[in-house]
Amino acid sequence: MDTGILLESGTNELELLKFYVGKKCFGINIAKVSEMMRYSTVTPMPDAPDAVEGIFMPRDILITVVDLHRVLKSPADESSEGMMIICEFNGMHVAFHVSSVNGIVKLSWASIEKPPSVAQNENGGLITGVAKLEDGMILILDFERIVADINKSAGLDTSGMDKLKKMESVDFTSHIVIAEDSALLNKMIMDTLHTAGFRNVMSFTNGKDAFDYISSFKELGDDIRSEVALIISDIEMPQMDGHHLTKRIKDDPVMKQIPVFLFSSLINEQMRIKGESIGADEQFSKPQIGILVETLYKYLSKNNK
16 A cells, blocks of 8 residues: 555645544544555464564565554454554554555544544553544554554664763753653653753644744744744654644744744655655654754854844
8 A cells, every 4th residue: 555645745634534433433644654454464472472473474564463453452353354454653663463454544633533532541551642533533643652562672772872972062951842742751751851951841742732832932933043043843643744744834934934834754765855855854763762862963053043
C-alpha cells in the first residue's frame, strides 16, 4: 500500500484508517501504514513480552507482531483470525494484529479532541485523541507508547547526550516551546532539555495551544525571539497538527523568524519534503533526541543571534 503524500501540506487534515479491536473502533494515521493484510502465520519468540505474538517475514523484512487484543485487554473475535496492519515509524517495522479493518476517513485535526483524563484509566493513557464522526467516535491510539512500553529501547534515544558539552556560547535561558500530544514523550522531551541545561521551556499538548501562546507575543515585532527562541513540534496532534502549526508560523511576517524543529516518528523522505515545503527549519525522526539537542545548541548559540 503506497500511501504517498496524501494531503496538501499544512491543511490541518489527516486520513485515519479505521479498525476494530473486539467491538471497539480505533484509528491510525494512514501516514504510518505501509500495508494491510489478512492474518498470517506468526513464529513465537521465547521470553517475548505478552503483547508480542512473535515475528513473520512477508516481504523479506523481519517484522514483530503486536497483538492489540492483548494490549487493550479486549477479547479477540473467535470467528475470524483478523487482520494485520503493517506500520513503519521511528525507523521500525511493526505489525499490529486487529480484529478487522473498516476503511479510511478524511477529517480535520480540529475535530479531534484530547480524551478526558478521567476516561484514561481503562487503557492506561494509550488514547491520544478522540475523532467525532456522525456515526460515532474513533479512538486514536498512541502507537509509539505501545511499542515503547513493550521495548524500552524504542523510547527516546539519548545516546550521545553524555558527550555533548554545555558550550559557553549557548544561551541556556532561551525560551523554547514544545508541542507534543503524547504525555509520555512530552515529559521525556522536557526532562531531556532540562538535563541538557535549558531552563525556560513551555510545553503544550497540541499545536493550537502552542500557536495561541506564541502569537500572543506578536506585538514584540522583531524582538519576539526574546520570548520564543525556538519551537519543537510533533506532527500528529489534536486540534492543530505540526505541519499546520509550522505553516502558520512561517506565513506570518513577525513569527516567521522563529526556528521550527519538527520531531516526529513520521519523518521519512516523503514527509521531509512536505516539511520543507511549509518552511520547517529542521526535521528529526524520533527517537533521536540527542541529534536534536546538538542542533539546538547550534541554533541557540549566542554567535548565531
